[in-house]
Amino acid sequence: MATKSSRNSLSDLQASLILFFCCFCLRTNSAAGEDTISFQQPLSGNQTIVSKGGIFELGFFTPGKSQKYYIGIWYKKRPERTVVWVANRETAVSSATNSELTISRDGNLVLLDKSKNQIWSSNLTSIRSNRTTVAVILDTGNFVLTNQSDSSMIYWQSFDHPTDSWLPGGRVGWNNITKQYMTLVSWRSEDDPASGSYSFGMDPTGKDQLVQMWNGTEYYWLSGGWNGQYFSDVPELTRNQIFKYIYNESLNSVTYTINDAKVALVTRFQASVTGIGIQWAWLNTTPEWIASWSQPKLQCQVYSFCGPFSICADAAAPVCSCLQGFDPASKIDWDSGSWKGGCVRRTKLLCETNSTVNIGQEDKFLMIPNMQLPVNSEASPTNNSDQCQVTCLSNCPCVAYSYNGNDCLIWSSGLVNLRPSTNSSNSAVGDVFLRLAASELQDSSNGVSAGVIAGAVVGGVVLCLVLVLVVIWILCRKRRQTRTALRQTKEGGLVVFSYRELEHLTKNFSERLGGGGFGSVFKGVLPDNNVIAVKKLEGLRQGDKQFRAEVSTMGTIQHVNLVRLRGFCCEGDKRLLVYDFMPNGSLDSYLTDNHAKQTLCWKQRYQIAIGTSRGLAYLHEHCRDCIMHCDIKPENILLDKDLCPKVSDFGMAKLMGRDFSRVMTTMRGTVGYLAPEWITGLPVTPKADVYSYGMVLFELISGKRNATVHEDGQVTFFPVWATKRVVEGDDVLSLLDKSLHGDADIEELGRVSKVACWCIQDEESERPSMGQVVQMLEGVVEIQVPPIPNTLHRLLDDESKDAMVFYEDPKNVI
Numbered sequence: 001m002a003t004k005s006s007r008n009s010l011s012d013l014q015a016s017l018i019l020f021f022c023c024f025c026l027r028t029n030s031a032a033g034e035d036t037i038s039f040q041q042p043l044s045g046n047q048t049i050v051s052k053g054g055i056f057e058l059g060f061f062t063p064g065k066s067q068k069y070y071i072g073i074w075y076k077k078r079p080e081r082t083v084v085w086v087a088n089r090e091t092a093v094s095s096a097t098n099s100e101l102t103i104s105r106d107g108n109l110v111l112l113d114k115s116k117n118q119i120w121s122s123n124l125t126s127i128r129s130n131r132t133t134v135a136v137i138l139d140t141g142n143f144v145l146t147n148q149s150d151s152s153m154i155y156w157q158s159f160d161h162p163t164d165s166w167l168p169g170g171r172v173g174w175n176n177i178t179k180q181y182m183t184l185v186s187w188r189s190e191d192d193p194a195s196g197s198y199s200f201g202m203d204p205t206g207k208d209q210l211v212q213m214w215n216g217t218e219y220y221w222l223s224g225g226w227n228g229q230y231f232s233d234v235p236e237l238t239r240n241q242i243f244k245y246i247y248n249e250s251l252n253s254v255t256y257t258i259n260d261a262k263v264a265l266v267t268r269f270q271a272s273v274t275g276i277g278i279q280w281a282w283l284n285t286t287p288e289w290i291a292s293w294s295q296p297k298l299q300c301q302v303y304s305f306c307g308p309f310s311i312c313a314d315a316a317a318p319v320c321s322c323l324q325g326f327d328p329a330s331k332i333d334w335d336s337g338s339w340k341g342g343c344v345r346r347t348k349l350l351c352e353t354n355s356t357v358n359i360g361q362e363d364k365f366l367m368i369p370n371m372q373l374p375v376n377s378e379a380s381p382t383n384n385s386d387q388c389q390v391t392c393l394s395n396c397p398c399v400a401y402s403y404n405g406n407d408c409l410i411w412s413s414g415l416v417n418l419r420p421s422t423n424s425s426n427s428a429v430g431d432v433f434l435r436l437a438a439s440e441l442q443d444s445s446n447g448v449s450a451g452v453i454a455g456a457v458v459g460g461v462v463l464c465l466v467l468v469l470v471v472i473w474i475l476c477r478k479r480r481q482t483r484t485a486l487r488q489t490k491e492g493g494l495v496v497f498s499y500r501e502l503e504h505l506t507k508n509f510s511e512r513l514g515g516g517g518f519g520s521v522f523k524g525v526l527p528d529n530n531v532i533a534v535k536k537l538e539g540l541r542q543g544d545k546q547f548r549a550e551v552s553t554m555g556t557i558q559h560v561n562l563v564r565l566r567g568f569c570c571e572g573d574k575r576l577l578v579y580d581f582m583p584n585g586s587l588d589s590y591l592t593d594n595h596a597k598q599t600l601c602w603k604q605r606y607q608i609a610i611g612t613s614r615g616l617a618y619l620h621e622h623c624r625d626c627i628m629h630c631d632i633k634p635e636n637i638l639l640d641k642d643l644c645p646k647v648s649d650f651g652m653a654k655l656m657g658r659d660f661s662r663v664m665t666t667m668r669g670t671v672g673y674l675a676p677e678w679i680t681g682l683p684v685t686p687k688a689d690v691y692s693y694g695m696v697l698f699e700l701i702s703g704k705r706n707a708t709v710h711e712d713g714q715v716t717f718f719p720v721w722a723t724k725r726v727v728e729g730d731d732v733l734s735l736l737d738k739s740l741h742g743d744a745d746i747e748e749l750g751r752v753s754k755v756a757c758w759c760i761q762d763e764e765s766e767r768p769s770m771g772q773v774v775q776m777l778e779g780v781v782e783i784q785v786p787p788i789p790n791t792l793h794r795l796l797d798d799e800s801k802d803a804m805v806f807y808e809d810p811k812n813v814i
Contacts, residue, residue, distance in 0.1 A: 037109075037135040038148070039409025042102030050076055053139040060096035064191030066090035071101055071120070072193075073141060073158070075266070078282070082289070084141055084165035084268060087111060088120035089193040109132040109145050109156065122156040141167040141214060158739055163193065166200075166269035172204035172210075173253025184255070184271035188642050189338060189452075195302070197340060198275040202252050210234075210254065212277055212295070218375075219256055220303035221277070221296050234295070254795045265680060267292070275302030281679055285382040292679060296611040299418050307342020308414030311368075317512060317520050323415070331801035342414065349439035352398035363393060364441040365401075365433040373402055373428050377409040422739075470732040494555040495567030499574050500694060506534050514586075514635075518649065523581065531581035532566060536574075544570055551577070554650075561615030563638055563648040579648070585642050586648075587635035591699050599737075602744035604643050605700045609752055610777050612637055616693060619650055620686045628684070632692035633673045635701060658762075672706060676762055676791065687764035690773065695750055698722055703737030719760060720792045726753045727788050751777060758787035 035051050037043050048059030055103055057076040060069045061083065063697055072085040087417045088111050093099045098114030104121070111120040133155065141157040159170045160178055164186050170184050170461035183201035188194045203211045203222075208222035210231060224233025226247050246255045266282035279293040299305060302310035307329070308318035313319055322332075324342035328334035329341040349363050382388045387770045390410035393397040397412040419427040421672045503509065506524035519538040525531055551568045558564065569576040592601050600608070619627040629636075629650050638646045675691035677684050698706055698719050706718045713750065722735050733742050755776050761767050766787075768776065775781045 003802060028189045031226050037103065039130040039133070042100040044100035045097045049137050050140075051139045052065055055139045056137055058101070058137045058143060058160045060093075062191055063187075064189075066092075066191045068098065069096045070193055077607060080288075080812070082268075083193070085143065086163045086165075086193040087158075089187075089195065090746045091119050093119055098466065101132045101135075103133050103135065107145075107155070109135050129284065140169045140791070142169065163187075164196075166347070168267060169255070171253045171255045172200070173248070174251045175253070176251055184269070186271045186273050193449055194462055197271055198273075198302070199270055200255065200269075200271040200277045200377065206252060208247070208249065208252060212271075214275070217757070218303045220275070220301060220340065221719060235493065242707075245394040262796075274299065275305055281416050288363070290678070292674075293322070298416075304340065304342075304416045306339045308416050309343040309345070310418065311418050313420050315514075317509075317515075322433060323368070323418070325434070325436040338721075340435075341394055342416075345437075347439055349396065349435065349437055352761055361438050362714050363435055364438050365389060365392075365648065366436055366441055367433055368432045369434045370417070370429060372417070372421045373409065373430055373432065374415055374417045375624045376413060376416060377402075377411050380408040380410050382408040387425060389433065392433075394741070398435060400432050402432050404430050410591075417484075418653060456478065495578070496553065497569045497576070497578060499566050499571045502534055502569055502576055502578070505532065509534070509536070517812070520584050525577075531578045531583075533581045534578045535579065547575060554763075556583040557619070557627070557650070559615055561611045561647060562618065562644055562650060563646040580646075582638035582646060584639035584643055586635050586701075587645070588695075590639075591703055592636055592706070599703070599739045602740055604751070606745070606752065606777075607747050608639070608643070608645045609697060609700055612647060612696070612769055613693065613777055614775045615645070615647040617774050618690055619647075619798065620770045624665045626686060628686050629689050630684075631673075634687050634696060634697060675764065677764060685764055686770070687767045690759050690767045690770060691761075691764075691771070693773070694756045695719065696769075697756035697759065701735050701737070701749070701752060701756070703739060722753065723757050723760075723786075723788050727785060730787070747779075751779065751783060754783045754786055757788075758783070760789055760792075762789045762791050 035049050037049060043049060043059065045060070046575045048057050048396050050057045056073055058071070058073045059073045059731050061074070061081065062069055063083065069088065070092055072083045073082045073085040074083045081165060087101075090412060093111070093113045093492050095114055099112060099119075101109070102109050103455060104110045104118075106124075107130050108124050109122040112120050113119050124145075132148050133145060135143065137143050137146050141158075144154050145156040147153040147155075159167075159180060160175055162170060162182055162184055164173070164184055166184055168174060174180075175182050176550045181201060183204075185201050185674070186196035186198040188196040197215050199213050199216060201211065203209050206214075208226040211219055212221040213219055222233060225231065226249070231256060233730070247253075248255070267280060270275070271277050275293050276299065278291050280289045281292045282289055294377070296302060298314045301315045306312040309323050309326045311321050311323060313321070316338075320339035322328060325346050326343035327346050328339075330338075332337070333341050350361060351363070374726050379799035380388065380391050382391055382403070385403040387404040388401050388410075392401040392410055395412065397411070399413070400411045400415050402409045415434070417433075418432065497505075502524065505738075506522045506528060509520075509522045510524040513523050513533060515521055519536045521533065522534045522536070524534050547570055548568075551570075552563070563575060563582065564580045567578040569578075588812075590598065616629065618630070620628060627650060629647065631649060636647065636649045638648050640646060646734050673692040673695045675684070675688040676682075677688060695706060704718075707716075725734060726732065732744065732753050733744070736742065736744055736749060755768075756768075756771055758768055758776075759773065772781070776783050
């Protein structure tokens with residue numbers, strides 16, 4: 001039997017263990033729940049600190065597929081970790097367990113690895129007591145080194161040392177304290193936060209403009225100079241909306257804030273790994289990040305995106321391809337979609353081998369027509385193209401040349417930023433002659449080779465085999481046609497195609513019609529010669545059963561103003577939709593300035609307006625369940641052979657589910673049509689489609705995009721100008737596309753103008769339903785004079801010269 005003493009000892013031991021366990025848990029949880037790091041309380045392992053409002057969190061993390069550890073700041077309440085700042089971006093630690101972030105003896109914030117080696121430091125030179133110095137994470141996302149008893153004393157802050165992200169309250173440009181330029185620098189890759197090739201910030205030469213650069217040397221995007229109100233070459237910059245950018249001329253810096261404190265909006269600006277500067281906004285309705293602004297518009301406008309000796313073509317899939325005679329420098333990187341390493345020569349040039357020159361072995365040139373000429377060329381004085389070629393051949397480092405009739409341009413280093421161009425009148429466009437080893441360009445005029453003779457000998461045998469295969473192919477094709485014709489499913493009367501069939505019908509997806517956030521669209525031809533459009537959905541994570549159910553529902557939706565869904569493919573992770581082909585393309589090709597296919601007369605525009613409204617009204621009010629489109633813009637209004645409008649991509653929001661929010665992050669052309677509730681986080685209803693439709697009506701009226709930049713740098717946002725005239729009762733003919741020369745029905749034009757103004761009201765309750773829009777356009781109901789929306793009213797009245805907002809140029813660039 002246990003004695004009383006032993007029982008007491010056991011009780012004391014249990015109490016001690018419980019006390020130790022509680023203290024241990026308290027220590028761990030306090031690090032996770034507080035916002036402060038001190039000398040007495042460092043941070044290590046899986047501990048984190050959280051800002052007081054629970055908005056931002058700081059701790060160790062591993063990016064992407066990497067196994068290395070970094071100290072970073074991310075949003076606390078987001079399902080996917082979005083890192084906005086990294087301390088030790090250039091030097092990782094192998095383990096978080098034995099590493100710690102603490103205050104050193106001299107008062108610096110330091111990161112120590114498991115061997116207590118200093119990996120990173122705030123690097124302050126003035127010594128202060130580590131007993132009174134603490135590091136605090138704020139609700140702004142700023143990580144500050146401050147005095148424990150006086151938080152106004154800021155010794156160091158992360159906002160002065162941004163990585164790839166710019167948060168509201170932060171700045172880019174000259175820092176008068178650190179005497180350095182604060183610039184956003186992209187990550188090297190999604191798995192590596194080390195400094196990448198692309199940067200965003202104020203011009204380091206001191207000019208009053210925002211710039212994006214490659215490796216700190218090559219400019220590839222400029223905002224234009226500050227004119228007192230906005231940066232002159234950016235039509236998306238207007239004033240006093242949600243986002244505010246304040247330029248400080250004396251410091252040559254820009255501060256980024258939320259203009260309306262009442263707007264519960266989470267936003268950030270990022271220099272992305274793709275080289276595109278993106279402003280992100282968090283939409284609680286989705287809920288994920290969407291891009292509210294981005295520049296450059298085209299991926300291939302980013303300098304060296306595909307690396308040397310490659311062609312970058314935005315319309316191609318993939319966008320990067322090696323030049324003839326070249327292979328990817330890293331096939332692993334190339335296949336994974338990381339093309340910045342570019343391509344390397346397959347066969348050395350003759351001058352590089354130090355070989356004797358024999359006839360027929362001289363280096364030759366491959367002509368690459370209609371290219372946007374790379375900028376890193378040298379001019380050489382020659383009289384003609386032949387002399388230009390000789391000049392290149394006599395110079396071993398020369399890799400290519402171009403002759404435009406006046407100048408001989410020589411490229412002696414990597415051929416970078418080679419892009420196809422359709423604008424042959426541009427002086428920066430021309431034919432590029434690429435230097436290749438003779439073996440890469442065999443000249444067929446040098447005589448008949450032994451291979452040709454051998455080919456002729458076996459030609460007869462091959463021909464017989466081909467004839468047999470043709471007969472077999474014809475028989476199989478007939479069987480496939482019969483099988484396809486009979487394979488009508490119960491799933492909405494849609495045809496279920498195999499992936500192999502769609503590969504055949506589209507000639508291995510060779511003719512790309514376009515694409516967007518949901519995926520690329522390819523042209524195909526059915527066995528009965530009917531033309532189809534095949535959309536390859538990208539990144540869809542739905543299961544087979546759910547996908548078939550949603551597509552089946554879409555197949556039951558039939559309306560003259562909706563693009564008909566013919567069928568689909570669902571094999572493994574492949575998801576494709578098959579639609580009727582629209583021979584006249586999308587509405588945007590008829591509206592874009594100076595590039596329109598043809599000018600639409602007013603009657604055609606009016607019918608397009610009514611037809612589109614009927615299609616949307618059917619989706620909103622006549623389907624079994626209300627279907628919100630969520631992406632109405634000219635690119636999604638297709639025209640058949642008779643120019644009858646057909647709304648495309650309806651049902652995609654529901655089909656994509658949570659993936660729809662991811663898709664919207666790439667819809668840079670969409671944002672100019674988004675209703676305010678998308679950005680502010682308010683509930684989104686079908687009235688959001690009404691707003692987008694109103695923006696489309698303005699473009700139908702004017703025949704061009706809503707945002708226009710003029711030669712003098714002034715920016716016109718057409719809805720502001722048009723709404724003012726409609727409300728004041730001015731002549732609506734002044735709003736009409738000038739190419740129509742006033743040839744329009746005044747009553748119809750006035751009706752469309754008023755409807756457009758009603759559709760873009762800030763409050764969704766003030767907008768009409770799509771059914772009411774149809775009645776208004778048809779003249780069934782009288783249309784009252786609309787008020788000027790508050791958003792546009794502020795643009796008209798506000799004379800502030802220190803604030804502006806990014807407004808997306810509504811052009812689809814995907």
